[in-house]
Amino acid sequence: xxxxxxxxxxxxxxxxxxxxINCSYSVGISALHWxxxxxxxxxxxxxxxxxxxKKHGRLIATINIQEKHSSLHITASHPxxxxxxxxxxxxxxxxxxxxxxxxKGTHLIIQP
Amino acid sequence: xxxxTQTPKHLITATGQRVTLRCSPRSGDLSVYWYQQSLDxxxxxxxxxxxxxxxxxxxxxxxxxxxxxxxxxSELNLSSLELGDSALYFCASSVPTWAGGPSGEQFFxxxxxxxxx
Numbered sequence: 001x002x003x004x005x006x007x008x009x010x011x012x013x014x015x016x017x018x019x020x021i022n023c024s025y026s027v028g029i030s031a032l033h034w035x036x037x038x039x040x041x042x043x044x045x046x047x048x049x050x051x052x053x054k055k056h057g058r059l060i061a062t063i064n065i066q067e068k069h070s071s072l073h074i075t076a077s078h079p080x081x082x083x084x085x086x087x088x089x090x091x092x093x094x095x096x097x098x099x100x101x102x103x104k105g106t107h108l109i110i111q112p
Numbered sequence: 113x114x115x116x117t118q119t120p121k122h123l124i125t126a127t128g129q130r131v132t133l134r135c136s137p138r139s140g141d142l143s144v145y146w147y148q149q150s151l152d153x154x155x156x157x158x159x160x161x162x163x164x165x166x167x168x169x170x171x172x173x174x175x176x177x178x179x180x181x182x183x184x185x186s187e188l189n190l191s192s193l194e195l196g197d198s199a200l201y202f203c204a205s206s207v208p209t210w211a212g213g214p215s216g217e218q219f220f221x222x223x224x225x226x227x228x229x
Contacts, residue, residue, distance in 0.1 A: 033218065041200055043220040044114070086155065098206070099145060099157035099170045100218070 003027050006087050006103035014111055019074040021106045023087030026068065033100060034061050034072050035086040043086075046072070077110045084108070115139065116221035118203050124227045130191040133224045137184055137205030143167070144186040145206075145218060146178055150199040161186055190226070198228045 005024045013019055023032070034046040047054050047061040049070065054061050058077075063070040074081055084107050088100040115138035125131055137144050146158040148171075157170030161180035172178075175193075180186040190197060204218040 035220075041225070042222050043202060043204075045217050045219060048217045088155070098143065098218075099160050099168050100147075100155075101157065102155040104154050 003101050004087055004089055004103040006085075006106050008106060009104065010107045010109075012109045012111065013077055015078060017077050017110075019077050019081070019108065019110075021072045021085050021087075021108070023070045023072070023103055024068060025070075025087075025089050025101075027089065027091055027101075029065075029068075029089040029091060031090040032063055032070050033088040033090070034070075035088060037084040037086060037105070039083070046085075074108075079110045079112050082109050114219040114221065116203060116205050116219050118201075118221035118224050120224060121222065122225050122227075124229065125193060126229055127193055127195060129193050129228075130189065131193065131226065133188040133190070133201050133203075133226075135186045135188070135203030135205075135221055137186070137203075138219055141205035141207050141219070142184065143206045144180055144184070145204045146172075146186070146188050147202040147204065148199050149202065149223075150196075155202075158188070193228045195228050198226055200225050 003026050007022045031048055031050045033048050036044045036046050049063045058075045060073040084105040086105045087103040090098055117136045119134045142163045144161045147155055149155045158172040159178050160168040164180050175191050178188045200223045202223045203221040206218045
């Protein structure tokens with residue numbers, strides 16, 4: 001079993017729909033990252049969370065540390081949101097050791 | 113543009129060969145991370161350097177090594193290359209949230225696509 005599980009693996013939706021991508025993890029963490037990877041391969045950091053909720057534009061990320069679960073929401077989705085969304089966690093190991101453990105990603109397609 | 117640069121963008125080589133990938137972090141970032149993304153394994157953490165010293169090791173093979181230089185750029189050396197080493201190699205950088213503490217957001221370079229024939 002992977003330490004970081006994402007669902008769904010693939011998601012196709014219509015423009016304007018509200019999108020939710022889920023991430024569950026099985027280890028103690030000090031932070032959780034949501035990343036976006038476009039077809040060209042580049043990776044962009046969207047959020048880093050250790051508690052609560054963050055919002056940036058149409059993107060909202062939440063985390064529940066007790067339940068070891070995070071969600072990424074996209075409101076008013078647009079074709080340009082089509083990408084792979086990756087959840088990654090930083091363990092509690094501390095000491096400044098910060099290498100991330102990644103989920104397998106959610107491939108999102110927004111159709112016009 | 114994240115501010116992290118990687119060279120080369122593409123690299124095609126043969127089995128058994130050795131290659132060096134280079135990464136320049138964002139100005140002021142002290143931590144450099146190397147990640148490998150392959151079709152079967154997904155993204156995996158290889159190694160982290162902080163201000164010139166190795167800080168953490170992930171799934172890095174013994175055939176691979178890295179270093180971070182005084183100007184903070186880093187190199188990942190891959191030797192005795194095998195077909196399975198074909199992958200995208202990303203470098204990322206970050207600053208610690210406080211001196212010696214955990215890092216904040218990680219900023220990823222554009223990656224180097226390695227093809228081993």
